[in-house]
Amino acid sequence: MYIETKLRSLLKAISWRFFATLTTTIIIFVFFGRLDLAIAAGLIELVIKIMVYFLHERLWNKVKIGKKKIEPFVLWFTGLPKSGKTVIADKVYEKLKKWEYIPIERIDSKDIRDLLPEIGFDRESRKLHLKRVGILIKILQKNSISVVASFVSPYKETRDCVKEMTKNFIEIFVKASVETCIKRDDKGVYKEALEGKRKNFTGVSDDYDEPANPEILLDTEKLTIEESADIVFEYVKKRFYKDL
Amino acid sequence: MYIETKLRSLLKAISWRFFATLTTTIIIFVFFGRLDLAIAAGLIELVIKIMVYFLHERLWNKVKIGKKKIEPFVLWFTGLPKSGKTVIADKVYEKLKKWEYIPIERIDSKDIRDLLPEIGFDRESRKLHLKRVGILIKILQKNSISVVASFVSPYKETRDCVKEMTKNFIEIFVKASVETCIKRDDKGVYKEALEGKRKNFTGVSDDYDEPANPEILLDTEKLTIEESADIVFEYVKKRFYKDL
Numbered sequence: 244m245y246i247e248t249k250l251r252s253l254l255k256a257i258s259w260r261f262f263a264t265l266t267t268t269i270i271i272f273v274f275f276g277r278l279d280l281a282i283a284a285g286l287i288e289l290v291i292k293i294m295v296y297f298l299h300e301r302l303w304n305k306v307k308i309g310k311k312k313i314e315p316f317v318l319w320f321t322g323l324p325k326s327g328k329t330v331i332a333d334k335v336y337e338k339l340k341k342w343e344y345i346p347i348e349r350i351d352s353k354d355i356r357d358l359l360p361e362i363g364f365d366r367e368s369r370k371l372h373l374k375r376v377g378i379l380i381k382i383l384q385k386n387s388i389s390v391v392a393s394f395v396s397p398y399k400e401t402r403d404c405v406k407e408m409t410k411n412f413i414e415i416f417v418k419a420s421v422e423t424c425i426k427r428d429d430k431g432v433y434k435e436a437l438e439g440k441r442k443n444f445t446g447v448s449d450d451y452d453e454p455a456n457p458e459i460l461l462d463t464e465k466l467t468i469e470e471s472a473d474i475v476f477e478y479v480k481k482r483f484y485k486d487l
Numbered sequence: 488m489y490i491e492t493k494l495r496s497l498l499k500a501i502s503w504r505f506f507a508t509l510t511t512t513i514i515i516f517v518f519f520g521r522l523d524l525a526i527a528a529g530l531i532e533l534v535i536k537i538m539v540y541f542l543h544e545r546l547w548n549k550v551k552i553g554k555k556k557i558e559p560f561v562l563w564f565t566g567l568p569k570s571g572k573t574v575i576a577d578k579v580y581e582k583l584k585k586w587e588y589i590p591i592e593r594i595d596s597k598d599i600r601d602l603l604p605e606i607g608f609d610r611e612s613r614k615l616h617l618k619r620v621g622i623l624i625k626i627l628q629k630n631s632i633s634v635v636a637s638f639v640s641p642y643k644e645t646r647d648c649v650k651e652m653t654k655n656f657i658e659i660f661v662k663a664s665v666e667t668c669i670k671r672d673d674k675g676v677y678k679e680a681l682e683g684k685r686k687n688f689t690g691v692s693d694d695y696d697e698p699a700n701p702e703i704l705l706d707t708e709k710l711t712i713e714e715s716a717d718i719v720f721e722y723v724k725k726r727f728y729k730d731l
Contacts, residue, residue: 251553259543266535267511274528275519284518291510299503307587309495343551346630358622360604378602379623386590386632 252300256293264289313345315384316483317409318475320393321402321454322417323446324432325424327463327471329353331417332393334472339391342476344484348383350376350392364443366398373401377408384410397445399452411483415475416457421446423464496544500537508533557589559628560727561653562719564637565646565698566661567690568676569668571707571715573597575661576637578716583635586720588728592627594620594636608687610642617645621652628654641689643696655727659719660701665690667708 268285272278318335320328329351336349359375362368373396380390396402406412424446425433436444443449454460459478461471512529516522562579564572573595580593603619606612617640624634640646650656668690669677680688687693698704703722705715 248553248555254553255543255547258547259540262539262543263507263536266539267532270528270531270535271515274524274531280518284514287514287518288511291514292507295506295510296503299499299506303499303502309492309498311492348626348630358603358619358626360619375602375604379626382592382602382623383626383630386592386627386630388630388632 247300247304249301252297252304255300256296259296260289260293263292313387313389314411314483315345315387315389316411316413316479317380317384317390317392317405318413318415318479319396319402319405320391320415320417321396321457323419323421323424323451324395324444325427326417326419327427327461327468328393328395328417330468331461331463331471331475332391334468335475336391338472338476339389339479346386346388348388348390350379350390352394355379364449369396369398370401370404373405374408377405380405380409395445395451397449397451399454402454413459413478414454414457415459415461416454417461417463417471418453419463491544491548493545496541496548499544500540503540504533504537507536557631557633558655558727559589559631559633560655560657560723561624561628561634561636561649562657562659562723563640563646563649564635564659564661565640565701567663567665567668567695568639568688569671570661570663571671571705571712572637572639572661574712575705575707575715575719576635578712579719580635582716582720583633583723590630590632592632592634594623594634596638599623608693613640613642614645614648617649618652621649624649624653639689639695641693641695643698646698657703657722658698658701659703659705660698661705661707661715662697663707 264285267288268281271281271284275281318332320332322328332349332351336347339345339347355376358379359372362372373394376392376394380392383390396405402414406414419427421433428434432441432444433447435441436447439448441448445451459475461474463471466474508529511532512525515525515528519525562576564576566572576593576595580591583589583591599620602623603616606616617638620636620638624636627634640649646658650658663671665677672678676685676688677691679685680691683692685692689695703719705718707715710718
């Protein structure tokens, strides 16, 4: 979030004066037909009005009228391990950050571990964990911050729970078949799961409820990371920031 | 956080025009001595410049120059149970919220329990818990949000840890003797602690390291809640928002 500094007010005053005095001088010239007087009046106006404009800006800085509170959203990326959630979410976050119009935070199942203690991967633990993530998002949204979140979040029930807790929840289903995910698996997590070394592994030894009506479906077998990120970014702009 | 709406730009244009056209008309009148022409030129200016001003505002809305990123702070209220931390912190939060210039969040040992699971009151648990609080504050500050936090936080070590993790950490020592706190104890927590029903109770069965150099010391045996809150609020304004 930003504060309007005095420097900004001054720069605006000068920039405005350029356009405004030009207009005034032309108006006077058209009315009186005398360029010398038109320019003289313009010069006087130049000096006086820069000061008046500056004070006008400072005054408006105290007035809240017409300032619209930002409506924060959540981009919730769900999908199998290795479907591409994190990498696409990272890219979307980068784009939104660079865009600069809204405050935005990134939450990933990995970074969240420092804040929220690790718990198990059984159904109840996953539910509790994502409920806590929901509380965190709520705190952020209360302060106008939107969130890019990526979690396997395999159960419809838990995704719905976060959806209910938060505002403008956008479910983004990052789709890839288990076979594709296994092919992409550079860390060998699927291998370990298939060998039984990892319990409750989504897609192997635990269910994944495919979203029935996601706001956005990204088929990563057909779309590149860049294309997927663009789709999400454009969706956000169209849906929430038409007015900018 | 807020967005500058088109309505705001329009209202500013109209408000500006009132002052500016008045100035122009006076300048023309002084130069040419003809009130009729001065008013006619003023009227033409009125119409043209409202449009030019509006466009100028919209243009500046895309420009970031002179917008200063808000420097978020933490007001960290520490003190014995029943010293008055929570009630003073609540009042300060209310004041800052009403002030409207900065985004502000309130964190209390009580509300935080939904997000961060309850852990014990032994030294290690307290340290871990406050470290997590520190991580949460860091996330909020990254998004320009300042925090009003109230925690017993009895150990110097843990307070220093949060201080190091965060920006503009203001330690506020809410002072009251154990005797005074016992007198204020409407819930009987001290009684339970003295009877041995509560373990590791700060001030009874666990140490409280008094802050050696707190930024603000509030002696609640001498100051009312309102006075204490005013002191903190004025401190924040003086230290961080001289320019507003």
